[in-house]
Amino acid sequence: MTERLDGPKVPPENPSGGPASGPADTPRKLRLGPSPALAITFLLPAALLLGVWVVYPIVYSIFRSLFDASGNGFVGLDNYVTIFSDGGMLRTIRNNLIWVIVAPLVVTTLGLIFAVLTERIRWSTAFKLIVFMPMAVSLMAAGVIFRLVYDGDPDKGVANAILTTVHDTFSSSQGYPEARPREGEQSPVVAEGGGVVTKQPVQAGQPVLIPIVGVKPEVMPSDAAPAKAATGGDGLSGTVWFDFTPGGSGVNGQVDGTEKGLPGMTVEAVSNGQVAGTATTAEDGSFRFEGLPAGSYVVRLPQSNFEGAYNGLAWLGPTLITPAIIGAFVWVWAGFAMVLIAAGLAAIPRDALEAARIDGASEWQVFRKITVPLLSPVLLVVFVTMIINTLKVFDLVFIIAPASVQPDANVVALEMWRVSFGGGNNQGLGSALAIFLLILVLPFMVMNIRRFRRGDS
Amino acid sequence: MTTATATAPSGAHAGAPRRSAIGRIVDRLGGGAVQVVMILLGLFWLVPTLGLLVVSLRTGEVNAAEGWWTIFTKPAELTIEGYSSLLASGFTASFWNTVAITVPTTILVIGIAAMAAYAFAWMEFPGRDLLFLVVVGLLIVPIQIALIPVAALYGGMGIFGSIPGVVLFHVAFGLPFAIFLLRNFFVGIPASLLEAARMDGAPEWKIFVSVVFPLGKPAIASLGIFQFLWVWNDMLIALVFANPENQPMTKALQSQMRQFGTNIDILSSGAFLSLIIPLILFFAFQRYFVQGMMAGSVK
Incomplete structure (x- = not known):
């Protein structure tokens, strides 16, 4: 309060009046300043802690990395050779490479998209809070959260629940695992390549009968209606049905009154090996090809009809584990990118954008040619911060990857812990990995220092 | 002249209103699409945490049988059993360990970093830059x-495994960011205020305590929240340096991960308990949180 009142009275001494001299220079002009000895007293606790806990360990680690597991035998650079020759280590480095390439790009891009989109909604504060919230949550808890999300069972893991729901909505084919054609000489169809085909080519007006057996009761759709033998008529048509009457009173290969049609089967008309048309069976198992040129066709039920229900992806399996964990990382960090980029966006002068719009530039052009270039310093900060974070990623991998899959998900920061404390008991190799990690962040350290010097002078 | 100025703008904008009329329709349709996309994205970010909360409020058997989203049809299945068995298993001790590690670390980092930052900002000594x-x-x-x-x-x-050992490690690694953040803020304090105090013959420690520290409050608040969350959420340092009797929540929960499937009721309630305090802090002080993030990342 007093500052505000005093401020205007002494305009020449206002700090905003002297940005050229720079606030950091001010003490130089102050002859009343304290002695260097006093400055050292103020710095001492921090210097002591940084010296013993941060700087000394760097030196110690360099030496330790040149010794073997026991710490007694000098091995030169052998530990470093191990990092670049051991199969498991190479896989670890490859994973880190995927992380460094993919994660920063995805986080920065998403952050940019979110920042731009939040400007177009009224509830942007709520949106920002929601997306930003994971920043406050421990990576350990985030790991538990995503271990649940990625559960392989679509009845438990929400990722696969969404995938299977979307899949079942867009794919009409109803799965009939273990179902097969009625076999025998009398049967008009035969199993081929996992699917079912008619033995003879068929033509329009000639109803096609496709008897299927072995349909398990639990996969029989509830909307299946009693099958009707197709009567021919225009075009190529037919019936796919469950050729089985309980009690065995039906006639094989014929549609008996109580037998059910098999809805949702994909049926293809094939001519010279080319699929000329596809149809889907109705509730009574009947199908009809629309707009098919006249001619003779082989009718086929492709293999997809006989595969089990779609169960989503094995997120926590060896192939997808790294992308899955990167997904969790993006969930944690997108808010950080969004908030930083949104602040950068707010600082862009509106006039520049308006001028371009009046000159007839489209929104996309404005975005590409003006917004993104003006944002590039912020985008770089976000990108670099994410690279550093991906190099240090530990908790997420450790928690999300199940024990059996951890070798496939391994990263350098985790391997360092595992080798030195988590059972490996080789602190020589552990030190080498720590130095390796330090070397990886070194370019960004130099970058930070240079940027700071530029900004401060 | 009057007619010229009257016609000129309408002529120049002849195309503009028509385009903007179409543009408005496109905007409205696009606006609707943006709304939908943003709602979906918001759900994407909200649902995982919501899932954890529901799982933590159900029994192990229910969780093994069905997805947490069935809660919308069976709300009666909620129970705090997971939480009570968690507390009975001695989880409370690790909660207090987390507090005993986090609070001293935060205070020490602020105090030590503020002193160093003051020296860097307003004292002269060789090699400062x-x-x-x-x-x-x-x-x-x-x-x-x-x-x-x-x-x-x-x-x-002889302090391996102890809480002071964990705290000192956290303090040391918290210092660079803390000194950086505070120094950059302290540098912006008007020189006249310090000059006046020094002219009055006030000793440096007094200027530090009664001028710099109070003026630095916004930055100190940002730093405090950041530091608190980092230490509260840390797992790696605890994993290496904390004995089982001194372990914070993150390490206690990690030791349960091996039996993820069977322990999910305890694990989920533990994970949720561990993130309640960070979430409260986050929502209460989000302004400082964002400010600290900005100041810290414009390196």
């Missing part, structure tokens, strides 16, 4: 580098 560049360089040193050396050091000092 170079030393500060060292601090900037230390900002991103990976903590892995210190695990082995400090473990050896602690073994010699």
Whole structure:
């Protein structure tokens, strides 16, 4: 309060009046300043802690990395050779490479998209809070959260629940695992390549009968209606049905009154090996090809009809584990990118954008040619911060990857812990990995220092 | 002249209103699409945490049988059984360990960093600029580098596994960011205020306590929240340096991960308990949180 009142009275001494001299220079002009000895007293606790806990360990680690597991035998650079020759280590480095390439790009891009989109909604504060919230949550808890999300069972893991729901909505084919054609000489169809085909080519007006057996009761759709033998008529048509009457009173290969049609089967008309048309069976198992040129066709039920229900992806399996964990990382960090980029966006002068719009530039052009270039310093900060974070990623991998899959998900920061404390008991190799990690962040350290010097002078 | 000025704008904008009329329709349709996309994205970010909460409020058997989203049809299945069995299993001790590690660390970092930052900002001593560049360089040193050396050091000092050992490690690695953030803020304090105090003959420690510290409150608040969350949420340092009897929540929960499937009721309630306090802090002080993030990342 007093500052505000005093401020205007002494305009020449206002700090905003002297940005050229720079606030950091001010003490130089102050002859009343304290002695260097006093400055050292103020710095001492921090210097002591940084010296013993941060700087000394760097030196110690360099030496330790040149010794073997026991710490007694000098091995030169052998530990470093191990990092670049051991199969498991190479896989670890490859994973880190995927992380460094993919994660920063995805986080920065998403952050940019979110920042731009939040400007177009009224509830942007709520949106920002929601997306930003994971920043406050421990990576350990985030790991538990995503271990649940990625559960392989679509009845438990929400990722696969969404995938299977979307899949079942867009794919009409109803799965009939273990179902097969009625076999025998009398049967008009035969199993081929996992699917079912008619033995003879068929033509329009000639109803096609496709008897299927072995349909398990639990996969029989509830909307299946009693099958009707197709009567021919225009075009190529037919019936796919469950050729089985309980009690065995039906006639094989014929549609008996109580037998059910098999809805949702994909049926293809094939001519010279080319699929000329596809149809889907109705509730009574009947199908009809629309707009098919006249001619003779082989009718086929492709293999997809006989595969089990779609169960989503094995997120926590060896192939997808790294992308899955990167997904969790993006969930944690997108808010950080969004908030930083949104602040950068707010600082862009509106006039520049308006001028371009009046000159007839489209929104996309404005975005590409003006917004993104003006944002590039912020985008770089976000990108670099994410690279550093991906190099240090530990908790997420450790928690999300199940024990059996951890070798496939391994990263350098985790391997360092595992080798030195988590059972490996080789602190020589552990030190080498720590130095390796330090070397990886070194370019960004130099970058930070240079940027700071530029900004401060 | 009057007609010219009257016609000129309408002529120049002849195309503009028509385009903007179409543009408005496109905007409205696009606006609707944006709304839908944003709602979906918001759900994407909200649902995982919501899932954890529901799972933590159900029994192990229910969780093994069905997805948490069935809660919308069966709300009666909610129970705090997971939480009560968690508390009975001694989880409370690890909660207090987390507090005993986090609170002293936060206070120490603020105090020590503020002193150093004041020296860097307003005192003159040889090598000041170079030393500060060292601090900037230390900002991103990976903590892995210190695990082995400090473990050896602690073994010699006899504090391996203890809470003070964990705290000191956190303080040291919190300092570079803290000094950087506070120094940059302190530098902006009007010189006239300090000058006046020094002219009055006030000793430096008094200027520090009664002028710089109060003026630095916004930055100190940002730093405090950041530091608190980092330490509260840390797992790696605890994993290496905390004994089982001194372990914070993150380490206690990690030790349960092996039996993820069977322990999910305890694990989920533990994970949720561990994130309640960070979430409260986050929502209460989000302004400072964002400010600190901005100040810290414009390196």
